[in-house]
Amino acid sequence: MPDAAVDTIAAEQVQLTYAGAVNAALERCLTELPETLLYGEDIAKPGGVFGVTRGLRKKFGDRVFDTPISESAILGSAVGAAMLGRRPIVEIMWLDFSFVAFDQIVNQLSNVRYLNEGKLQAPVVIRTQQGSQPGACAQHSQSMEALFLHIPGIRVCMPWSAQDAYDLLVASVYADDPVLVIENRNLYNTGKQPVEIGGPVQRLGQVRERRSGTDVTVVTWGAMTRCALEAAELVAPDGVSVEVLETPWLNPLDTETILEHIGQTRRVVVAHEANLTGGFGAEVVARIAESGISLAAPPKRVGTPDTRIPAAPSLLDALIPDADRISATIRSLLP
């Protein structure tokens, strides 16, 4: 990690939207770390397609700039700039667009530290967003975190709360590993939440216990966290006590904490918006199985079926998991 007077900054509580929290994190990093650069398509003068980076160009000048629509050039130049001592924060407007330049992530960025035996690093943060939204076409709506979780060498997180949108991004920029921060555009403007800004940089890999419970543990991340919390409320009147563990960090994943919780409830549902096959839920379930914890019921996954993602809202509703599906799965684990 770079040297910075992080501890001396007084934390302050403010009301921010998720988008505002991202903006505040970027502002902090650009202020504290002169080696940071912020760039991507339409992020500087236009302020970002979702307005997330608004005002930063004005405040930080040339360190914040717009690029051609060239994902390979964006990601490749980030790799090169990082190898030469910068700390680039680049935006890929939709996660779906990163596939245009997958080589730079899989074959280039993730290899720098390993190849150089730690003597050279590539502390790049790739900010992007994913997730379904009614009317979004198949190329603007996928949940593809598992593809990146299969790549050793790059960290992956998916903040859901505004606080995590702030904390995880700050931690990612301070980290010396490349980090993919997957935000969710449905969350950007869902109202203001209290966010503590300016606090100490947090460690990577934390788990958030969003709801405590004793009968069933739901492990989830991203926008599905809200559905899991709603599902817990749906079954609560029947006396079913559901614990919701959100894992905003998927790499590193705090497996130990997850196992501790599941050891208590001995029933687990893993819910994600991504489709099931090869989804990260499979990895979580495998780790639970390998731990030898004696479960009271077989572990269950909830995810989108293995289909393409349609644009029409009625078709989309038929596919994307919601509180009803999660709650039905929770009930299926109980006697």
Next chain:
Amino acid sequence: MTSVENSVDVGATLDADTTQDLEDLNDVWLIRAFEEKVRELRVAGDVVGSVHLCIGQEATPVAIKRLVGPDDALFVTYRGHGYGLMRGISPTSMFAELLGRATGINSGRGGSAYFIAPEHRFFGENSIVGAGAPIACGAALAGRFDGTDRVAITVFGDGAMNQGSVHEAMNFAAAMKLPVVFLCENNSYSEMTPIADMVGDPNLFRRAASYGMVGERIDGNDPTTLRERISQAIAAAREGGGPTLLELMTARLVGHYIGDAEQYRIPGELDRAQETEPVAVLSRRLIAAGCSRETLDDVETGAREEVESAAATALGAPLADPATAKDHVYA
């Protein structure tokens, strides 16, 4: 014409150009002898994996030898052994890397096609065609903010000119006026397919104009020409003139990789290439300037001895330590 017999005492009697030619010949031979030894080791099974030799294409690495400044950054391709040697990686560490030894420049992690030595401003080979070009743009970009006057030099082949990443990099560099020098080594084969069959216009340098930068085709077998033109491009980039694309016309005298049957060759093509390859070019000029054949032979012999000794040392080094295989994935 000077008598060949009377010019053995090279250091004292030769002019600056000839002294440079002699140094270049020495460097060309170092690379060629290295590559020939690599081929021997690969055939013997001491080196394993895919190996791409630069025999015939030594002139550009030789020309670049002293053109990369202390803050500059060089990015090359998997045909990059020559560049590694010219940037100052010792032949022993290079051999050790190819041989999977603990003493390799990357302790065996890079191998033939993906080694790197930032301490020599050598930011690596790349075994993905065209991938180094956008990365070089980033190195140039970093220089804009770190107070250096860095120029990034990226070398790739004619085949890479058809990769999207190279198009993106050229436009990115031109749009931002980044100090990048794009060097396209055109050996007329896009791996094992004639480049002329894979493009609408085989004058690859002309593409530069469409990005708004200077593009030029030059002889890629003469270190003197290369040195002059590449140093101009570097100077222009350093002075804020933005990127340049140079198409360097050369020929690969061996297969795309060791084991390539080269069935795509046109009859007589390699014989013709032997007339214009770097050793032939430099030898002709040195003989004309008064060097003896014996002097030239001594250069070759000296290079081969250096290479043999380096290979022997590398072969004697311990294998890369399996206990380290999982190290350095994360900070």
